[in-house]
Amino acid sequence: MVTKATWTRGFRNGLQTTWELAKVIIPLTVLIAIFKEVGWLDLLAIRMEPLMALLGLPGEAALAIVVGYCINIYSAIAVILAIDLTAKQITIIAVMIAICHGIFVESAITRKTGVKAWPLALMRIGVSLLAGLGLNWLY
């Protein structure tokens, strides 16, 4: 039954999620701004350019993908917001990150279900890259 408690619980969850997002997005935005200023982002972008070109993405997008794979979707969002991207490019990164994120934390959960975690993690990365390639071609 929907009571007053339902609404307050929802509101509280909403604020909590926003707070979790803010905790990640604000410091990462500052960090990326520093990386940009120092020139590290350009350095990474140049290195990753050929690989990212296959996915239809600029070199800087590599940072969003790696951060998403290793940490979580929220951190990847912080990077996406910090770089200039088209709607198509945002969609490609978003799909790749949605398929594969938080590898370390989620592999630990997977292991508890009695399934080998590393082949699953590799498979996820593979499917994510394939999705990126496919979407660049299809979209």
Next chain:
Amino acid sequence: MSGLLGLKDIIIIVLPLMVLIEVAKDSGIMARITGRFHPVADLLDVSKEAVLPLVVGLTIGFSYGSGIIISSAKDGSLSLKDRYAVAVFLSICHSVFEDTLILAAIGASLFWLLSSRFVLAIVTTLLTTRMLGRGRPAMLETDISPS
């Protein structure tokens, strides 16, 4: 600065979304939506016991779905094939409401987010379970660690 602007867009989505999820849960709408996902289990050719963790993980979240596998795998009601099927599917496609809407809030296409994840999860799961049926599943058997 762009980070803060993006955050504002996310709040506009996240706050109503979380309220909506709670209302859907308490009004019984969530149970009805969840029921709609049962054909997914048929498509994946898993046993009846695997349906609940699959549906819960798909809609609510990976750790909730996995939690159900952990407790039911311990009493032996889920086969190795079922556990792999659910784990593979959920690792690629879980928390469809939350993940999808948050990414859509920053400008990603809702259609591609939902469809590509869902289709790829189904294909990968079917490939995995076919391989398990043929290969040496013992190789992939691991101990279920006490939580």
